[in-house]
Amino acid sequence: MCPRPDSNAAPASAVQPLVAASAHALPPDAPSAPAPDPDLRQRRIRSYVLRAGRTTQGQARALRELGARFLLPYRAEPLDLVQTFGRAAPVVLEIGFGMGEATAHIAALMPATHFLCCEVHEPGIGALLKRIGEQGLSNIRICAHDAVEVLDHMLAPASLAGVHIFFPDPWHKTRHHKRRLIQPPLVARLAQRLVPGGYIHCATDWQPYAEQMLEVLRAEPLLRNRAPDGGYAPRPPYRPLTKFENRGVRLGHGVWDLVFERGE
Numbered sequence: 001m002c003p004r005p006d007s008n009a010a011p012a013s014a015v016q017p018l019v020a021a022s023a024h025a026l027p028p029d030a031p032s033a034p035a036p037d038p039d040l041r042q043r044r045i046r047s048y049v050l051r052a053g054r055t056t057q058g059q060a061r062a063l064r065e066l067g068a069r070f071l072l073p074y075r076a077e078p079l080d081l082v083q084t085f086g087r088a089a090p091v092v093l094e095i096g097f098g099m100g101e102a103t104a105h106i107a108a109l110m111p112a113t114h115f116l117c118c119e120v121h122e123p124g125i126g127a128l129l130k131r132i133g134e135q136g137l138s139n140i141r142i143c144a145h146d147a148v149e150v151l152d153h154m155l156a157p158a159s160l161a162g163v164h165i166f167f168p169d170p171w172h173k174t175r176h177h178k179r180r181l182i183q184p185p186l187v188a189r190l191a192q193r194l195v196p197g198g199y200i201h202c203a204t205d206w207q208p209y210a211e212q213m214l215e216v217l218r219a220e221p222l223l224r225n226r227a228p229d230g231g232y233a234p235r236p237p238y239r240p241l242t243k244f245e246n247r248g249v250r251l252g253h254g255v256w257d258l259v260f261e262r263g264e
């Protein structure tokens with residue numbers, strides 16, 4: 001479900017870099033510099049690498065024309081969500097929206113909900129801005145920054161109605177599993193940002209990651225599984241089958257949804 005390189009590409013220089021240098025990660029196989037303390041080393045583990053990708057002319061135009069209105073700068077200070085969106089409404093955080101196909105679909109379905117969407121892949125950010133323009137959406141704000149830092153520094157406890165994490169990078173190799181988003185410390189922090197009754201919805205097409213998600217979400221004391229049998233959930237109707245997922249389904253690949261909510 002990752003964004004694919006685009007063919008109709010604008011020169012990279014057409015777009016100012018959006019993602020701060022601090023968000024950049026080393027390639028997974030790059031030799032790591034000696035880290036004096038383990039906490040420092042821990043902070044360097046990111047759930048993404050910044051992939052090369054070309055921004056199309058349309059995406060570049062959307063960035064120029066709509067960026068000022070819909071891009072939210074990262075600041076390591078609490079965010080006023082009412083001021084950000086211009087009115088009070090439930091807020092859903094999306095981590096890693098890729099090219100924004102599902103994001104725009106869901107935002108159009110739920111105009112009374114606000115969507116705070118984090119992504120670090122610049123063509124994807126341009127692609128979602130383009131969809132926002134084409135569909136006239138006003139309930140999305142994009143933070144072009146590491147969602148983990150946004151969560152830690154900008155979002156207050158009990159501020160979110162929901163969290164969407166669709167097809168997070170599976171990091172197949174065992175030595176990269178530490179980069180997976182769905183791990184106990186992050187899930188604990190996400191759960192703490194939810195209002196009671198608020199939900200976390202994850203989806204993946206990689207079964208071993210689905211199993212890890214189920215184990216981690218089940219083990220978080222603040223959360224309970226919305227699936228009646230305590231396992232995987234049926235795909236909630238708001239989550240569309242994207243083009244990429246449709247192709248996988250046609251090839252017989254599985255997809256697993258997990259929906260947990262904060263109990264108290």
Ligand SMILES: C[S@@+](CC[C@H](N)C(=O)[O-])C[C@H]1O[C@@H](n2cnc3c(N)ncnc32)[C@H](O)[C@@H]1O
Nearest residue numbers: 001002047048096097098119120146147166167
């Ligand atoms: C496999 S793609 C899935 C994209 C999309 N959700 C979909 O279903 O097609 C995962 C995306 O998550 C983004 N990502 C991973 N970790 C992130 C983080 N910590 N903050 C923001 N975006 C992140 C990556 O850049 C990538 O675009």
